[in-house]
Amino acid sequence: MRLSDYDINTIHSTTLQSTEVITPEDSEAEVRHLVLRFDDEPFHYVEGQSIGVLAPGPYEFGNNHHFRLYSIASPSQGDDYRGNSLSICVRRCFSIDDISGERYPGLASNYLCDAIPGDTISITGPYGLQFKMPENEDANLLMVGVGTGIAPFRAFVKNIHKRKGGWKGKVRLFFGARSGVETLYLNQLRSDLALYYDKASFQAFEAVSPKPQNNEPPDLHRCILDNAVESWQLMQDPKTYVYIAGLVEVGRRFELAMEILAGGKEEWQDTKASLIASGRYAELLYE
Numbered sequence: 001m002r003l004s005d006y007d008i009n010t011i012h013s014t015t016l017q018s019t020e021v022i023t024p025e026d027s028e029a030e031v032r033h034l035v036l037r038f039d040d041e042p043f044h045y046v047e048g049q050s051i052g053v054l055a056p057g058p059y060e061f062g063n064n065h066h067f068r069l070y071s072i073a074s075p076s077q078g079d080d081y082r083g084n085s086l087s088i089c090v091r092r093c094f095s096i097d098d099i100s101g102e103r104y105p106g107l108a109s110n111y112l113c114d115a116i117p118g119d120t121i122s123i124t125g126p127y128g129l130q131f132k133m134p135e136n137e138d139a140n141l142l143m144v145g146v147g148t149g150i151a152p153f154r155a156f157v158k159n160i161h162k163r164k165g166g167w168k169g170k171v172r173l174f175f176g177a178r179s180g181v182e183t184l185y186l187n188q189l190r191s192d193l194a195l196y197y198d199k200a201s202f203q204a205f206e207a208v209s210p211k212p213q214n215n216e217p218p219d220l221h222r223c224i225l226d227n228a229v230e231s232w233q234l235m236q237d238p239k240t241y242v243y244i245a246g247l248v249e250v251g252r253r254f255e256l257a258m259e260i261l262a263g264g265k266e267e268w269q270d271t272k273a274s275l276i277a278s279g280r281y282a283e284l285l286y287e
């Protein structure tokens, strides 16, 4: 779906309650956890949905705002379970001009990363139901999220802990971040995922960058292959739900690993088709 296809006619006003850097100080990347409090009527959403953010203009071509999407990173009642807020996790982005090499700040992400508590932020949505959690507590969850792709899974894991009081199926999270030390939401500064999961069923596997000094992306492919036997067994289990989130490159690396585990491209496509047909496969990938 193109950005221009999203309905942005209903705009909700929110106030930025808090903004916190969640990447370590020595990381080149800046990712922030933002909590937005609803100003007027309640804003209903579920885990796995995204919101639109309208960065105020004016901008080129007469646009009054710049619209971008962000995955909701809190459970449906908010991080504090009071029902009047939501959280997002935003990476400060830049685009590089191919010819001049010049770096231009991304409008929406820089607007959000520069915002201070008390600022008003206009949002739209929520959009999408791609990442609906299964009701059945015996279900296995296989989650793959690199960089900001971890946001929807944070909501899942918090929700499992709070609402369900533990989960009976296996929960597996493959995650990673560009610098290897920058382990979103699982870093030493804020080991908050560790507070929420039930240790008996939850395991997280960190993909690290083969060359962090060159800023190479984490090796998700290797990380999945290192856990090949269990990953593939889970993929065959009719109780398993698969979720992939993050940049398009993450999806590509996941597919490559699965093709090896399945014994070929076609074999993996067959498995994926049956997962999709039974509503057990969802992707949330962005450029």
Ligand SMILES: Cc1cc2nc3c(=O)[nH]c(=O)nc-3n(C[C@H](O)[C@H](O)[C@H](O)COP(=O)(O)OP(=O)(O)OC[C@H]3O[C@@H](n4cnc5c(N)ncnc54)[C@H](O)[C@@H]3O)c2cc1C
Residues within 6 Å of the ligand: 050, 066, 068, 069, 070, 071, 072, 088, 089, 090, 091, 092, 093, 094, 095, 096, 105, 106, 107, 108, 109, 110, 147, 148, 149, 151, 247, 284, 285, 286, 287
């Ligand atoms: C469904 C959906 C959910 C999304 N969820 C999130 C989210 O939870 N957190 C988040 O930070 N972004 C998320 N994004 C990306 C976000 O919508 C914006 O594209 C991003 O913030 C850049 O917007 P901008 O206006 O700042 O810069 P733009 O000028 O639009 O882009 C600047 C550059 O940043 C790159 N870029 C975009 N997103 C990322 C990213 N997450 N990590 C690294 N590079 C990136 C772009 O390819 C481009 O080269 C999501 C996108 C979609 C479609």
